[in-house]
Amino acid sequence: MDEAFVVVWHDVLAKHARTMCMLERELGDKHGLGASEFEVLDRLAGHERKLRLQELCDEVHLSQSALSRVVARLEKAGLVVRGACDVDRRGVFVCLTDDGRARHTAALPTHRAVLAEVFADAPVPVA
Amino acid sequence: MDEAFVVVWHDVLAKHARTMCMLERELGDKHGLGASEFEVLDRLAGHERKLRLQELCDEVHLSQSALSRVVARLEKAGLVVRGACDVDRRGVFVCLTDDGRARHTAALPTHRAVLAEVFADAPVPVA
């Protein structure tokens, strides 16, 4: 049935809007981070090694240009550092600074709290 | 469990990004509509009566200012008309023109096709 997809889509749309809005507000007010910024920090914190910009691009749902700018913002804020890549001098490594890791650690509970609130009663399965 | 929410959220994020991107491209290329524009047309087509801007605002996931501009764009394109509200002269009614209805009818299959492709194998239930 065609209409079932529409219902699902509307649900995705609603949850996305609600969560994004909350995340933006909560993370912004309490930690000075945007949702995209947190997302990048979160991915970086998830791995132990440095990541290529390209690898981040696969994990975050942003265009390459948008990611480039998010990382630039984070670097200006002192939360990450960009480093040249030895084996491919076109490449750029990104890794968390101590401040970056601390900020992520501080913001994590806020992030999770928002998710918990929005998805608490949402019986959505895996894909 | 806390991490379950994260998985669900990532899924919502992924589906939203994928669907939005496709919708923007398909609707844009084939019908000259953005995703927000189509969304508004779709809601208007769903009701038979005129809608207040405010009512639309509740259904579409846009800020009031963004909606105001989307409607302005649609009106400039000749797809909707804005009309004054008799009982409350602050209010604004919006309704589809014949062109608007035709454009919506033409774009609907494209929209549904995208949803079908993205959600084809997504066993997501109702909320």
Added chain:
DNA sequence: TTGCATTAGATGCGGATGCATGTAATGTAC
């Protein structure tokens, strides 16, 4: 080597969004 295609990332640009605010109409208290 030289020459061309490809890739990684940065950036100019136009467009869309949200927040804060402005304007006009309505409601309310006195």
Added chain:
DNA sequence: GTACATTACATGCATCCGCATCTAATGCAA
């Protein structure tokens, strides 16, 4: 009626995004 709060919508502004493009480095072929 007057004054103030509130509501509906529009708009100035800053920000963020994606697309197209640019630069530099790499790969590959002759």
